[in-house]
Amino acid sequence: QVQLVESGGGLVQPGGSLRLSCAASGSIFTLYVMGWYRQAPGKQRELVAGITSGGSTNYADSVKGRFTISRDNAKNTVYLQMNSLKPEDTAVYYCYLLVVVTSSKYWGQGTQVTVSS
Numbered sequence: 001q002v003q004l005v006e007s008g009g010g011l012v013q014p015g016g017s018l019r020l021s022c023a024a025s026g027s028i029f030t031l032y033v034m035g036w037y038r039q040a041p042g043k044q045r046e047l048v049a050g051i052t053s054g055g056s057t058n059y060a061d062s063v064k065g066r067f068t069i070s071r072d073n074a075k076n077t078v079y080l081q082m083n084s085l086k087p088e089d090t091a092v093y094y095c096y097l098l099v100v101v102t103s104s105k106y107w108g109q110g111t112q113v114t115v116s117s
Contacts, residue, residue: 002026009111022095031100034078038091
């Protein structure tokens with residue numbers, strides 16, 4: 001079993017920054033992908049960014065150039081640095097972990113990010 005604990009959400013003005021963190025614990029294999037999805041009210045959950053254990057990253061087009069995902073393998077922690085935030089970034093952000101060998105996917109509890117003046 002894998003547990004994911006998120007932190008770092010909150011209220012920020014447009015143009016501001018936030019940093020989300022997600023720490024994983026439990027039965028984690030060497031090869032896994034971690035990242036973030038988000039879900040805004042009335043919309044489907046969408047992938048924001050992901051990073052492999054080897055450090056390869058992918059981003060949604062809407063956040064490229066503004067968000068940066070990184071990870072600390074020693075701490076099993078992934079970070080999402082969000083800059084130049086826009087009101088349309090407002091959503092609940094969910095951390096996920098995908099164990100490659102089993103294709104099992106785990107989710108965090110979600111953290112609210114609100115971008116508003």
